Amino acid sequence: MEENRPRIVRMLDKLRENIEHLFTKFVDEGKATVRLKEPPVDICLSKANPGNLKTFLSAVRLAHKGCDINTPLSTLTPVKTSEFEKYKTKMVITSKKDYPLSKNFPYSLEHLQASYCSLARVDMRMLCLKNLTKLDLSHNSIKKLPATIGDLTHLQELNLNDNQLETFSVPLCESTLQKSLQSLDLSKNKIKALPVQFCRFQELTNLNLNDNELRHLPFKIGQLTNLRFLSAARNKLRNLPCEFKMLSLEYLDLFGNTFEKPEVLPIIKLQVPLTLLESCGQAMLSYRIPYGRDIIPYHLCQDLDTAKTCVCGRFCLQSFIQGMTTMNLHSVAHTVVSVDNVGRTEAPVISYFCSLTCFVKSSDTLN
Structure with a gap:
């Protein structure tokens, strides 16, 4: 770092009277923004060490005022793996031996996949990951979903393919997922029915219900106005609800159901x-x-x-x-x-x- 000091000083000299504003509200989280006058751009800093960031911002302020920069700048040190893990946004686990048991998931995760891990239930540590937008728990042995999955307010994609689910709870349908969930894969489970409240997932565009034991679809299914891809192949459907006519889909697969000719008398x-x-x-x-x-x-x-x-x-x-x-x-x-x-x-x-x-x-x- 010291050998680069002259170059850094020259860079800071260019900031003389050229800073529009410094945004430092989240400096303790390693985040800050420097707004320049010319060119009119915002320089966003994130994932920084809070102490080093404060030192750097102090030098920036002095440079803006035209003062001499005597602030000692820290030397570069290798980032520890544990520090890097804190800021991971994606984690993919595809075997039981790789599943973390002794440490928590990084809180910064936005995409988590834990497949083929023999999970019998949803790990409650996952429900603390408030930034999750995609959760893939396919190919496990999960029998029941906790309603607290609904606390993942940013969740857009939920994959539960190939588990042991028998129901989909009403509280989950009434959670904040109503406004965020866009893709839901419930294929290869043992679900016999979906509650009428299931149709409150207003943002749902992709729904996969293949290979379950469904005897009927929710009769308010017409309320899923954003639904574009629907698969419910290889179930036990005998007929479709009246509001099915209200759907506007791009793709529909109902192959292999037991559709039967109904009784003549109403x-x-x-x-x-x-x-x-x-x-x-x-x-x-x-x-x-x-x-x-x-x-x-x-x-x-x-x-x-x-x-x-x-x-x-x-x-x-x-x-x-x-x-x-x-x-x-x-x-x-x-x-x-x-x-x-x-x-x-x-x-x-x-x-x-x-x-x-x-x-x-x-x-x-x-x-």
Whole structure:
């Protein structure tokens, strides 16, 4: 460092009356910004030793004022591996023997992969990594997800391929992941159903549900307005929910499901006249009146959360006719994988009707 001192001094001389502002609020974290007048640029400093950074900034201030620089500049020393680890942003672990047991993960991690590590549960140390945007726990033996994964507020990609999951919890669906999660891989698990609250992942664009035991998709799936890639191949789906028609996909794969021709007779649950509860529920949903467990009883929230949508656009809670129609999957996706080896791209869809009038109008499309 000492042999480079003349060059550093010449560099600092060029800062004379040329500093617009010094941003030092986070200097204790090894971060600072020097804003120059000419050229008008910001010089961002990060991952520095706080003590050395303070010394350097003191020299910069003196240079700006035109004072002599007598501040001793530290000599260069090799960075320790432990110091470097603190600032790692990506870690990939692909074997059990490499999995860290005696030390924590670097808090600066943004991408963590821990595959083929025989994990039976999510390591709670991972949930302290607040900068994570991508978490890959594929090829393990995880049976349950902690709701605290939802505390990873910046998480955009979550890969849980090839585990032992049987459920996806409601609290996880109601976490801050609603606003951050963009890609979710749940393929090769044992999931039988997804809660209706699953459709609150408003930013989700890529969803892989291949090779599970799903008998139906969440019937509010139409609320996933940003979804573009959907795979649910090799499950046990018998039909699709009515709101599936509202999707706008680029890619759809439903191959290998047990789609069956439904019964001809519809299920009739019409109530005439409508109950007060039904009328109030329809009005709340139609006018988008906010509701929650702190406002109305929990069972009423459930009724509103699971309300059906008639083909005419009106809502149904307990009063409706349920029928079955067939849709061509190309109507919701640009690229469609056929549902069987014959090459069919049609699938049965559950439809709801708020009145006999709506049912009759649509009777020509019913099976």
